[in-house]
Amino acid sequence: MVSIRSRPCSFCVLLILVFFTCTWLPKATGQIAPPRQNDLIAQASAARMQNDLPRAIELYSRAVQVNPKWPDGWWFLGSLQYGTGAYIPARDALSHYIEMIPNAGPAFALRGLCEFETGEYTQALGDIQQGISLGAANQPRNEQILRYHEALLQTRLGNYTSALKTYSFFAKNGVANPDLLAAIGLAGLRMPLLPKDVGPGQQELVSSAGDAAYRFWAGDEISAAQAFQELFQRFPKAPNAHFLYGYLLFATNPDAALAEFQQELEIAPSNADADVMTAWALLLRNAAAEALPYAQKAAAEKPTVPSAQLVLGRSLMETGDLKGGLSHLEKALHLEPNNLETHLALAKAYSKSGRKEDARRERILCLRLTSGNGTTIEHP
Amino acid sequence: MARRLSTRRILPVVVILAAGVNVAAQAAHQNIASACAGCHASQARPQPDTPMGRGMQWPDTNPLFKSHPALNLRKGPYTYSVETKGNQPVYSVTDGTRTISLPIRWSFGKGAQTWVLEKGGELYESMVSYYPSIDGLEITTGDAVLTPQDLDEAVGRKLREGEPQDCFGCHSTGAVSMGKLHLQTLEPGVTCEHCHTGAKAHMVAAFQGEAYDTAPPDLRRLSSEDISNFCGQCHRTWETVVRSGWRGEVDVRFQPYRLANSNCFDGTDPRISCIACHDPHQELVTADNLYDGKCLACHASKNASPPGGGHNDAKVCTVASANCASCHMPKVKLPNGLMTFHDHEIRIVKPGAPYPD
Numbered sequence: 001m002v003s004i005r006s007r008p009c010s011f012c013v014l015l016i017l018v019f020f021t022c023t024w025l026p027k028a029t030g031q032i033a034p035p036r037q038n039d040l041i042a043q044a045s046a047a048r049m050q051n052d053l054p055r056a057i058e059l060y061s062r063a064v065q066v067n068p069k070w071p072d073g074w075w076f077l078g079s080l081q082y083g084t085g086a087y088i089p090a091r092d093a094l095s096h097y098i099e100m101i102p103n104a105g106p107a108f109a110l111r112g113l114c115e116f117e118t119g120e121y122t123q124a125l126g127d128i129q130q131g132i133s134l135g136a137a138n139q140p141r142n143e144q145i146l147r148y149h150e151a152l153l154q155t156r157l158g159n160y161t162s163a164l165k166t167y168s169f170f171a172k173n174g175v176a177n178p179d180l181l182a183a184i185g186l187a188g189l190r191m192p193l194l195p196k197d198v199g200p201g202q203q204e205l206v207s208s209a210g211d212a213a214y215r216f217w218a219g220d221e222i223s224a225a226q227a228f229q230e231l232f233q234r235f236p237k238a239p240n241a242h243f244l245y246g247y248l249l250f251a252t253n254p255d256a257a258l259a260e261f262q263q264e265l266e267i268a269p270s271n272a273d274a275d276v277m278t279a280w281a282l283l284l285r286n287a288a289a290e291a292l293p294y295a296q297k298a299a300a301e302k303p304t305v306p307s308a309q310l311v312l313g314r315s316l317m318e319t320g321d322l323k324g325g326l327s328h329l330e331k332a333l334h335l336e337p338n339n340l341e342t343h344l345a346l347a348k349a350y351s352k353s354g355r356k357e358d359a360r361r362e363r364i365l366c367l368r369l370t371s372g373n374g375t376t377i378e379h380p
Numbered sequence: 381m382a383r384r385l386s387t388r389r390i391l392p393v394v395v396i397l398a399a400g401v402n403v404a405a406q407a408a409h410q411n412i413a414s415a416c417a418g419c420h421a422s423q424a425r426p427q428p429d430t431p432m433g434r435g436m437q438w439p440d441t442n443p444l445f446k447s448h449p450a451l452n453l454r455k456g457p458y459t460y461s462v463e464t465k466g467n468q469p470v471y472s473v474t475d476g477t478r479t480i481s482l483p484i485r486w487s488f489g490k491g492a493q494t495w496v497l498e499k500g501g502e503l504y505e506s507m508v509s510y511y512p513s514i515d516g517l518e519i520t521t522g523d524a525v526l527t528p529q530d531l532d533e534a535v536g537r538k539l540r541e542g543e544p545q546d547c548f549g550c551h552s553t554g555a556v557s558m559g560k561l562h563l564q565t566l567e568p569g570v571t572c573e574h575c576h577t578g579a580k581a582h583m584v585a586a587f588q589g590e591a592y593d594t595a596p597p598d599l600r601r602l603s604s605e606d607i608s609n610f611c612g613q614c615h616r617t618w619e620t621v622v623r624s625g626w627r628g629e630v631d632v633r634f635q636p637y638r639l640a641n642s643n644c645f646d647g648t649d650p651r652i653s654c655i656a657c658h659d660p661h662q663e664l665v666t667a668d669n670l671y672d673g674k675c676l677a678c679h680a681s682k683n684a685s686p687p688g689g690g691h692n693d694a695k696v697c698t699v700a701s702a703n704c705a706s707c708h709m710p711k712v713k714l715p716n717g718l719m720t721f722h723d724h725e726i727r728i729v730k731p732g733a734p735y736p737d
Binding site for chain 1: 541542558559603605606609618619622623625627640641643645646647648737
């Protein structure tokens with residue numbers, strides 16, 4: 001069982017990131033400290049190598065005061081401060097480093113982990129994702145830790161679908177521990193919390209939901225089905241439990257997924273997400289007239305949610321109200337400009353409206369959005 | 381009004397006489413085309429023998445097995461054969477020491493044919509298919525990437541969850557209901573009911589004088605965009621291809637996708653719809669020149685008024701006024717070289733230009 005917990009393992013992160021960066025730093029910065037600093041640096045380096053962190057931090061602090069343009073000093077200072085739990089000064093030191101070395105993936109990642117600890121969740125997510133995009137997750141261990149924190153933050157910020165996609169990575173790679181299951185459960189049940197914030201009364205619910213989802217991703221659908229049935233029996237009124245199972249089933253069994261979404265709406269009639277998914281599943285079945293009331297309800301409850309506008313726009317378009325449909329699809333586009341489904345629906349709506357050039361523009365955008373996603377056709 | 385009532389009463393009689401059988405019994409018959417021909421002769425009589433009508437064939441009515449009673453192919457360590465005795469074709473694969481033989485029940489396709497096989501309660505796509513272009517067997521399109529590890533895998537590719545519904549749903553009628561597969565009650569091929577939902581009920585109602593009230597929706601009234609999406613349910617819609625990320629020459633098979641990529645595609649202009657060029661009830665027209673009139677409906681001289689009205693601002697070809705499709709809809713081979721399709725992305729083809737996605 002691999003640990004990917006945040007705080008206790010943060011030092012592991014540090015060591016890995018430091019190792020990574022130590023091999024990368026000289027090439028990246030290309031800067032050598034002035035001669036008068038050399039003694040100070042040598043002492044700081046010796047303290048660091050001896051694991052005397054307080055002394056090393058003090059010496060690196062003095063070194064960067066003498067020469068604030070010395071990026072390596074800021075990196076060592078920030079990473080050592082992170083290791084001692086001094087997250088705010090660590091974040092600031094890493095910010096100095098990033099100012100000088102703007103493509104430093106590990107520094108972005110480590111600053112994101114600092115911000116995670118200081119509760120600056122939006123900035124933390126941005127920095128961790130920037131770090132990943134710049135290569136900080138290029139080793140399996142780093143990737144696990146960064147992806148885990150990314151998903152924790154996505155959940156905390158209410159981006160549950162992205163979090164679930166990230167968590168599926170762990171199940172497919174056989175990584176499991178109780179913290180991870182609780183974290184998956186939170187994303188699945190759409191609770192904007194971190195695992196440490198789950199009250200004692202909800203821990204069993206959250207862990208059971210996470211366990212069931214984990215089994216599904218691990219490919220054991222029979223065991224997952226049993227786990228979900230047990231979850232439904234033990235917590236029959238738990239919001240989003242049926243929604244979670246429907247979400248997981250959707251790709252392979254949309255009919256079963258639709259039944260779960262409808263079950264969810266019986267438990268929680270004002271669940272706009274379940275309305276959206278019910279409408280979407282019906283639209284994919286070419287049942288736009290059945291989809292329309294769900295779409296209308298979702299858009300009325302959450303008018304600023306792009307997917308609610310999308311399903312309403314599609315439902316209206318496919319039931320003959322082209323003008324009304326276009327209006328909602330254009331709202332969806334405004335709310336989320338790069339959603340492929342919105343562009344696909346707009347291409348169809350413009351085409352049906354005789355707006356040939358607009359349809360063509362949307363089609364080209366769709367092709368651009370999907371370029372590079374090529375797959376082989378596996379059937380005749 | 382009197383005339384309408386009169387027609388209502390006469391129509392069922394015409395249906396019965398033309399079909400020559402009891403209407404209720406016909407409705408229960410697997411292929412209702414002959415009954416539909418009572419009123420819709422020009423559509424229903426030729427349709428069963430079209431590529432769509434023969435999208436799936438039973439062994440006893442499949443001419444391939446009569447004309448080719450023994451087909452063979454050796455691929456690596458495996459030898460495939462399709463041998464027909466009586467009306468029963470059998471698909472076999474052997475590695476020289478062991479042989480797996482399975483009866484063929486479902487043949488997919490009229491020209492090129494792939495077989496869906498049942499083994500151990502699971503459905504498999506045959507590893508080899510028949511291709512008219514080589515008049516023999518070759519690896520099934522898309523399966524060349526597979527490397528069977530043993531004889532069981534050499535039989536074919538196990539269909540994924542939901543895939544049988546897609547295959548049977550398009551190649552037969554009545555195979556899928558509420559997402560469930562019903563192999564015992566399906567009708568092979570695309571029959572009237574496949575596209576004209578409610579056709580059977582309409583026929584029975586006609587017997588009771590309700591023909592006009594129960595007529596299925598008139599698909600000719602759909603816009604070009606809607607027709608593309610309707611046909612694309614099987615031939616793949618533009619959306620399906622984009623979502624799936626299929627790119628390259630393999631997507632030439634998906635005509636609604638290719639057509640919508642054409643500069644001239646207009647979702648509201650009936651001159652560019654699937655059925656402007658193809659009558660799905662008739663055998664596919666393969667001579668390029670027979671489509672010229674369709675192209676010239678838009679690309680005729682400025683002075684000519686387009687048939688059926690509409691604008692006529694399309695460019696006139698400066699090279700030729702015949703065999704338009706041979707240049708502007710070039711034939712493209714699938715990467716395995718076994719099947720060729722006209723590219724429905726209508727365009728000015730420049731020499732050496734890559735296949736446009």
